[in-house]
Amino acid sequence: MDNAVRMLKKTTFLFMLAFFAASATMAQSVRKLMKEGNKFFENENYRAAIPFYEKVLAKEPDNETALFRAGVSYLAFDKEKASDYIYRAQKLKPKVSKDVEYWLGRVDHINYRFDDAINHYKAYDATLKKKSDSRKAEVAMLIQQSRNAKELFNKQKDVYVKNLGPTINTQYSEHSPVISSDDNYLLFTSRGENVTGGKAAADGEYFEDIFETRRIGPDEWEQPHSLSSALNGKGHDASIQLFDNDTKLLMYRQDENGDIFFSEKVEGNWTQPKKLNSNINTKAFESDAYITPDGKTLFFSTSHYSENGDLDIYYSTREAGGDWGKPKSMGAPINTKYDDDSPYLSKDGKTMYFSSRGHNTMGGYDIFMTKYDSVARKWSKPENMGYPINTPDDDTYYRLSPDGSYAYLSSYRIGGYGEKDIWTINYIRNVTIKGHVYSMRDSSVIPGVELVFNSTSADKKAISYRDITKPDSGNYSVNVLSGRKYSVVVSKDGKNITTEEFDVPVVTNDTTTIVKDFYVPYEDSSMIARAIKFKNIYYDTDKYNLRPESVRELDNIASIMKANPQMTISIEGHCDSRATDEYNMVLGENRAKSAYNYLRKKGIAAGRMVTVSYGERRPVAPNDSPENMQLNRRDEFRVINQPSAMGGGARNRTGGTTGGTGTGTKTTGTGTQQNIRPASGTMENGEMKVKTSKKGETKIKIENGKNETKIEIEPDGEIKTKGKVKAGEDSKVKTKTEVEPKK
Secondary structure, X not given: OHHHHHHHHXXXXXXXXXXXXXXXXHHHHHHHHHHHHHHHHHOOOHHHHHHHHHHXXXXXXXXXXXXXXXXXXXXXXXXXXXXXXXXXXXXXXXXXXXXXXXXXXHHHHHOOOHHHXXXXXXXXXXXXXXXXXXXXXXXXXXXXHHHHHHHHXXXXXXXXXXXXXXXXXXXXXXEEEEEOOOOOEEEEEXXXXXXXXXXEOOOOOEOOXXXXXXXXXXXXXXXXXXXXXXXXXOOOEEEEEEEOXXXXXXXXXXXXXXXXXXXXXEOOEEXXXXXXXXXXXXXXXXXXXXXXXXXXXXXXEEOOOOOOOOOEEEEEEOOOOOOOOOOEEOOOOOOOOOOEXXXXXXXXXXXXXXXXXXXXXXXXXXXXXXXXXXXXXXXOOOEEOOOOOOOOOOEEEEEEOOOOOEEEEEEOOOOOXXXXXXXXXXXXXXXXXXXXXXXXXXXXXXXXXXXXXXXXXOOOOEEEEEEEOOOOOOEEEEEEEOOEEEEEXXXXXXXXXXEXXXXXXXOOOOOOEEEOOEEXXXXXXXXXXXXXXXXXXXXXXXXXXXXXXXXXXXXXXXXXXXXXXXXXXXXXXXXXXXXXXXXXXXXXXXXXHXXXXXXXXXXXXXXXXXXXXXXXXOXXXXXXXXXXXXXXXXXXXXXXXXXXXXXXXXXXOOOOEOOOOOOOOOOOOOOOOOOOXXXXXXXXXXXXXXXXXXXXXEEEEEEEOOEEXXXXXXXXXXXXXXXXXXXOEEXXXXXXXXXXXXX
16 A cells, blocks of 8 residues: 555656646746747848747747737738737727737728727827827827727728739738739739749838739739849839839839839830939939839939928929939929828829828828819819728729729738738729519519619619500619618509619629619509419318418418519319208308418418309219319319408409308398309308208208398209398399209
8 A cells, every 4th residue: 555655656656757847848938939030020020020029929829929920910911800810809808908009909900990990090199108209299180080980980981902812912011013004914013922032121021023924814813923134233222203204114123222113115025224314313212203104204202302301293204315304393282291102193194192191091091182273273172082992901093004994002901821912903883773663473574663772882872773664665773772681672653663773883884784684572453453373272072171282382372462462362172072052052162161270370361362152063083983082172273353442351253242251151232142142051151051952952051140041042043032030121132143953
């Protein structure tokens, strides 16, 4: 026993020793991973820092510091994950960083939670005690950007933004699209893995290179390849503009902090780039440029003349055959104390598009537009292009397609492939919707039907389009704004028939036509008059309970009747000839009532149905085989020609009114339901007795409280009816009807 105890203690000791050793090793591993991650994080090499923090979180999922720093690192790559990580870190440790409120504001802003962003920015501002703290100005700007973003987001424009796809875009940054005059040759800039030499810059990203690709379909491009042999140097190189009939290229190169170069295409190949003169390039940062079609004016962005190092837009002119002259500032209202970059002019030179961190930006760079007033000789106040052209993150390099019908854009936005991607901007166009309105029952065209398409524009304003089906063809045609869901109200003579929802896809040209036919539950009186052939339902011998297949057909009848609220039907019970005529009359009525009761449970009003028994009198096949007898054991359903104006039942063919209870036939006034042979049985409103003589005479007696009705049907078809009210009044009526004789 002592040995066992000693062995247990020794084993426990060794286990604990191994456990603490493993814990110490894991702790050491975590510290080492954090140290490596922090080194990259502090140098703003966020892409390199992320793997180290993720390895820490694999070991310690609740490591708040790793969560926080990984979240900040993810801001440029995965906005939603950035938000999740920073919020989790703050929940684990509210003061995980002295700047946590600032970063919560950042992730809320880029994830469109603008009110929350403002609250976090205000909370962060409260931690900045000194009024002279330069960060207060930044926070004030960020708060204003959130307010701008909220306002512009709520006034969004009908614009379709589409990613150029994974052939062009990667998990890295793609930007600066340059399109040829035929819209089929695209130059762009990438920091992907296929750049020259595959070397990374100080921030962990690859150096920028210029790539080219050609269009092989409306939305398809061939695999891009780098222009490393001629245009790409050791540092950053970026595309800017094709000009002179696509024979020359403006480009950026990382030379003296960044300069503007140009290259010429000779025999299909780009020549070595040459730098523009010293009036354009300086020792400061020159970022982007645009040459007008006549080649006489160059607009470009530079930090050379700025007091605080931000970019401003300047322009330079030259005489024919000369070089670029001294630049002049675009001045107010275009340039701000923040970066103003990437100038681009429309073909007519009257509209300038540019990127700016100033003005009323939604956050980061936004695209702005200004128009030139040739009379006043000045540019208008820049207008934010609005959401969704602009987003809460950076949106730059807006370039129109050759025909001006759409634009290319570089943007960080949710839904991309990683960092900055190239997108196209299309203004949503009208589409023609045309078609017919048909009756759901028989597919006949219905003229005179009004269709109203209701929806909202992108800024939530109501829009509505209307047409009426033509008298001759029954067709309609409307031009509606595409890219939204419409509620289509279909009505006739001021009464609503139905309302349907219809999704209209995005259309980016004005020549698209969509055919949309509507099948509606509408019938006019002439349609009601047409008999509808419902399927019969069948019964077992001497039974009136419903079969499963009968229930399915009755469900179909109920659906059609609900779709046609004016429809009234006669439910007619039939039998084979096994039993007596009197017995079969009762059995036929019970069969009709079985169908009637089921339809009542399905929501069909009593006043829309009449039950009739024909017993064995209307066979559809000779009663000479089991198969034929089965055909005779049935219910038939027939649409009655005229609906009741008052909804109290269906008018019978001799002028009387059939009762709305559906449990038999009432007779009032001077007529009775033709071809109806009532049978003995208990009725809902009284008792009925029937006797038939060998000569074929039938006597029917109906007692209902104080009232008594006697009906005699003679073999020649004459019907005699006597009504007696025990209060003392008698009435005698004779009427000739054609009663089908018993075979």
